[in-house]
Amino acid sequence: MLKFLCGALLALGMVVGPFARAESVLFLNPGTPVELFWTSYSQFMQAAADDLHIDLRILYSNRTSEVVIAQAREALLGPHRPDYLVFVNEESVAPEILRLAKGSGVKLFMVNSALSPDQTRLLGARPDKYPDWVGSLVPNDEEGGYLMLKELIRLHPPVAPGQTIDLLAFSGLKITPSAQLREKGMRRALAEHPEVRLRQLVYGGWTRARAYEQAKLLFKRYPQTSLVWSANDEMSFGAMQAFEETGAKPGKDALFSAINNSPAALHALLDNRLSVLLGGHFTLGGWALVQLHDYNQGVDFSRYGGRDRQISLLQVIDRAQAKRLLALGSEKKFGVDFHKFSAKGQPVSYRYPFSLQALMH
Template sequence: MALSRAHADPSSVLFLNPGKAQESFWGDVDGLMAAAAEDLDLRLEVFHAEREHFRMAEFLAARLKRPPLPDYVVLTNERQVGPKLLQLLHAYPIPVLFILNDITPQQRSELALDPHWAQYLLPAVVPDNNWIGGQTMSKLLAQGAAGSPQVIMISGDKSTPASMARDAGAKEALAQHKPARLLQQVYGQWDELTAYGQMQVLLRRYPDVTHIWTANDHMAFGALRALIEAGRVPGQNVWLSSINISPRVLQLRQQGRISVLGGGHFVAGALGLLLIDEHRQARSLPAVTDLSLFTLIEPATPLFSRLLRREWREIEFKRQKAQTEQWTRLDSWLQ
């Protein structure tokens, strides 16, 4: 039987953030969600798991014993922890929304047969990671004059859905570029120091590498440091791509040390709050499954300037609710 809830705030949202508050991507997710919550009159509570996914289950189990309970919970299926979190929430009449990394379609189909989750599991907000993986790889391979690009991939991890989708898109693009050769793929665990150490080893193993694809900015920073220490000149005799829009990576993109950059999926959390606002007003939720959220980030464009400013509170989130057809366009969010 569902347990009764006592609410101090009828519009409270708990977000279990799998990352670190100081981490570039997850910090941007937090910042945009905080701005959206303020504009939408929602009270946002955020817990950071510090990249230790098991801490999400530990925190949630303890939080559900402490009233008042949240009205909504926002989750991310980082390292496939989603089903465990749903088990903990099953006894509570709390609508749940996944962002960025969803459970599998098969798991959703099975949960749809459960009367509880048929009512309380909301549509997920998942960006097209396959698309951005392919786009960044394709543009990366077009950089430089190398007739036969020698490629290294520094991926995130082996189990997170977003990581696997980015890898798949990148490999599809690589396969279409016949002269290119994948030297090795490693998993940097989204971490700068890990990628730095890996790149040092890889440069000794593959001194002729010309193109390096990375799945996020932190790993790009580590790879870049190793390349510079080895005497390579990024943007001239080696080319890097990455994903995310942190101030540091934007600066490196301006300088040409990062040759290709994709980003925009940090808006998924704010979009999730827009859906929650619609749900709490008993409105039908718009389809969000076909949204890209990603784009290639180019210097000297209005979008690039807005990303540098990072004035998230300038965004009119209430206006966004009337423009669902533009939710896939990052520039429409940052007008």
């Protein structure tokens, strides 16, 4: 009788103690398995899944939009569908995934890059039109781009009236919302500092190799460059390599910046090769799982800060924080109790306290 009752409850999708079925989540990781940011992102997400008893699978697309779409099609139309599909709107894949998901029964959640304003207008992306799209969580990319250039300028020695500071900028992919927003923030800071002259902005495609090739030409073209703004760490490392090949020294002859808290980037900050580093958004996938776990237990997380949220994860990392973040990599579950972030049973005034500070205890 007990066996029959538990089977019936499971069929209804009800959670019953040790007989509960873990919710299944598939994350379509747009990066590569050797890309430091996306591997640390997956590790933090896995730590959250282990803690919350979520059945998590991760597929990498190696930065190929066709692969993402093929993975999404299999997940949404194939025989083994997950309960939740988590994905990034890298290279504007979201409209096709939303289309594929209709009628699939799979719930969708977007992280890192949500719909662009143009996509929202074209799709008429309302919750009632896409009922299986349950929410999104993105970082403060525009503010991140702004803060990075402001800090670079603050660290640069002052110049005499009439003199200018030459800046080079390496953005990611032109059609990726996070790259667009970081560039927008950079230009906002630039507008506040007429003494800084942007000599050229190029699209390094988030990769070290491409930025290196671009930087070799740019440093020849603009030999007075003393500030280098990069939308991620890989492009910054490529630019640094080209700079060093001219006989100059990063951190001394020019100030370099980056976004991402990969171990390599944290070490570069501690070694003073990187002058400005922003990070914290590698935690987004893990925080998304906290919300989905709540949703799976009947919590309406839109009451605790909104269905689609932007959170201020990108912040300037100082050297003490860099040391702490490096130490976290060897700690079980990154030292985080993911259960304590749940909104279950919390008053309506509660807001999910997702931040880099949550790791800094």
